[in-house]
Amino acid sequence: MARPRDENKIEAIYEATLKLVLETGFNGLKMADVARAANLATGTLYIYFKNKEVLINELYYHLKKNKTLKMLEAFDAKDPFVVAFKKLWLNYLTISLAEPERMKFIEQYTHTGYLTKKTKQQSDQLLQPLEEFLAIGIKQGLVKRLPVQLLLSQLMGPINESVKLHYDQTLKMTSSLKEELFQMAWSSIKA
Amino acid sequence: MARPRDENKIEAIYEATLKLVLETGFNGLKMADVARAANLATGTLYIYFKNKEVLINELYYHLKKNKTLKMLEAFDAKDPFVVAFKKLWLNYLTISLAEPERMKFIEQYTHTGYLTKKTKQQSDQLLQPLEEFLAIGIKQGLVKRLPVQLLLSQLMGPINESVKLHYDQTLKMTSSLKEELFQMAWSSIKA
Amino acid sequence: MARPRDENKIEAIYEATLKLVLETGFNGLKMADVARAANLATGTLYIYFKNKEVLINELYYHLKKNKTLKMLEAFDAKDPFVVAFKKLWLNYLTISLAEPERMKFIEQYTHTGYLTKKTKQQSDQLLQPLEEFLAIGIKQGLVKRLPVQLLLSQLMGPINESVKLHYDQTLKMTSSLKEELFQMAWSSIKA
C-alpha cells in the first residue's frame, strides 16, 4: 500500500497527536483518541501511519525539522561570523519560547525508547548545517577548537534549560535576560 | 510475631526497576517483571509500593537524592569560592559519568508526565544547598548577578549534554576535556 | 462502512450471562466466560456493556421487564375486577414456574447490592400498571384499603415462595394447588 497523499489528514493527525500527548502525557496517548481528535476513524489512522511507533517517530522528525529549518532562516551567509552566530542563537531561543508545545513534545520523547535509532540519526543530520557553521568559527580562530558536536551541545543545553524555566514560570524571559544569556553562551565557547 | 518488614526488599525493588527500565525502556516496564527481577511475588511489590506510579516516583527521588548528596560530599566550607566551585562541578561530572544508569533513568523520567508535581518539587528542594552556594559567589562579586536557579540550569545543561555525548560514544571524556569544559562553564557564569 | 453493530449480540450476551450466573452462581461470573459463551472476544463484550456491573443491571431490568409485560398480556380491561385479578395472578404464577432460570436470576440479584438504585427504581416502575389495577379494586370496595405497594408485596411474596418450593422439589405444583393458593391470596387481600 503506497502512502496516500492527503496531506491535510496527515497534518490533522500531527496536530491531534501533539495536542493529546501534551494533555494526557506520554502514556495516555491512545490511537483511538488521536483518530477522534483528528476527526477520523481509527482504521483511517492506520492508512496514514503504519502503527503508533511510526506515528510518533514521524511526528518527532517533522517537528524537529520544522524547528531547525525555521532557525536557519535567520542565517545570512554574508554576515560576519559573530553577527550570524548571534542571529542564529537568538532565533533558536525565540522559536523555542514561541512554540512551547512542540518543544515539550520533542523533549518528552527524546529519552523514551519510543524513538528509533534511525529517527535519532535523521534528526541529528538536521543539525549538520549548524555544525558546519561552527567549524567556520573555529577556522577563523573565533571559537574554541573543540568538536563541533560538543560545542553545539554546550550551546543547546543551556537554552533548553532556560526555556524550561520559562515554562515552569520560575523565570520570566525578558530581552535583557536574553542578552545576558547570549553573553554567557558566547563567553563559554569563544576562543 | 510475623516476619518483619524487610527493608532490603525496597533496595532490591529499586535495583530491579532501574535495570528493567534501562533495558526495556519506559513502556516495557511491567510490574510482574520487576517483582520477578527482585525475587518477589507480584503481590509483595504492592506491599512496598502502592502502585506503579508511586514506584517510579520514589525511585526517581531516591536516585536524585543519592546523586545530589554524593556531589555535596565534595564540598568544604573552608575552601575559597572558586576552589569549592571547581570541586563541586568536577564531582558532579564525575558522578554523572560514573553512574550512567542512574543518570539515564533520571533524564528519562524528568520530562515524562509520569512524575508527580510533588516529586518534582521535592527533587528541586535537593538543589537548594547549591543555590545557596551560588548566592555566596554572587555576593562575593565572583558570579554574574542572575537568579541562582538560572545559573544552576546553565551549569547543569551543558554537563548533562556532555555526558550524553559520552554515552553515545560520540566523544571520549578525557581529563583535559574535563578541564576544558570546566573553563567553559566558569567563563559563562563568572562576573 | 464498518460492520454494523449487531443487536443479536446483546441477546447472546444476555443468554450467556443468565446461563453462567445460574450455573456458577453470583461470584463465579467471569466476564471472559460470558464472552466465550456468547461467542465473542472479551473486548467485544465491553463494546456492548461498559462493565460487569452495567451488564448485570441491564440484564436484570431486561428480564424483569419481559416478565412483567408477559404477565400483563393476560389483562383485559373489559373483565370485571375479580376475573381480571385471577387471570393476572395465575398468569404470574405460570410464568414464574415456566421460566425458572429467569426467575432465579431476578431473585438472586434483587438483594445483593450489585443492583444500582436506578435499576431498582426503573424496575419498580414496571409494576405501576399493577398498582393502578389494585387501586381500582380498592375503589370498587373489593380490596382492602391498604397501600397498593403493600398489597402487591403481600401477593408476590407468597407466589415467589411457592415457586421456590417447587424448584426445590419440596412440592409439586398441580392445578388444584394453584387454585388453593389463589384462594389464599384472594382471601388475604379481599375487603
Added chain:
Amino acid sequence: MARPRDENKIEAIYEATLKLVLETGFNGLKMADVARAANLATGTLYIYFKNKEVLINELYYHLKKNKTLKMLEAFDAKDPFVVAFKKLWLNYLTISLAEPERMKFIEQYTHTGYLTKKTKQQSDQLLQPLEEFLAIGIKQGLVKRLPVQLLLSQLMGPINESVKLHYDQTLKMTSSLKEELFQMAWSSIKA
C-alpha cells in the same frame, strides 16, 4: 486443629462481618477488612474460621438460629392455637423489624451460591418446631389442610416483604398496620 474456644473473638468476627457486609455489600467483603474490624490479624481469622465460605455459612446459621429461637420464646404450649399463632406471628414480625441488619444479611446470602446445601438444610431444620405447630392447627381443623412447608412459606413471604418495604421507607409500620397484616395472614391460611 480443634476449634479454639475464645468465644469473644468469634463474636467479634461475627459482628465485624455483619457490619461490613451491610456496608460494602456482598462483593466488597474482604477477609482482611473483617480481621481489621474485629481487631485481629488476618491470620487469626483463619484460626477461627477455616475460610471465607465457612465464615459466611456459620454466621448465616448463627443469625438464623438466634432469630428463630427468639421467635419461639413467645410460644406457650398452654395457649389455645389461635392465640399462640398470633403471638408467634407478631413476634416474628417484631424481631424482623428490630434487627434489620441481621435480616438483611440473611436475605442477602440466601440466594448467592455462597451457602452450602448443608447450611441450608440445617437452617430449615430450625423451622421444624413451627411446622409441628402448624400441624396441630391443621389437626384441630383451624388451618387449611396443606403441606406445612407451604403454609409456612405463605406466612413468611409476606412478612419479609413487609419488612423490606419498611426498610425502604416506602411504608411505616404502625401497630394498626401490624394488626391488619396479621388479619391478612390469618385469612390466607385459616380453614
Added chain:
DNA sequence: GATGAATGAGTGTTCATTCAT
C-alpha cells in the same frame, strides 16, 4: 480509501490463604 466493530493478548492490581516468626 474510509469506517468503526471486532479482536484478544496483555497488564496492573487485588485478595484469599499460607507460613515464618
Added chain:
DNA sequence: AATGAATGAACACTCATTCAT
C-alpha cells in the same frame, strides 16, 4: 495462639491493530 508479611492465581478491563463492509 497470634501476627502480618508474603504469596500468586485470578480477573476486570484496555487498546493497538485488523478486517468485514
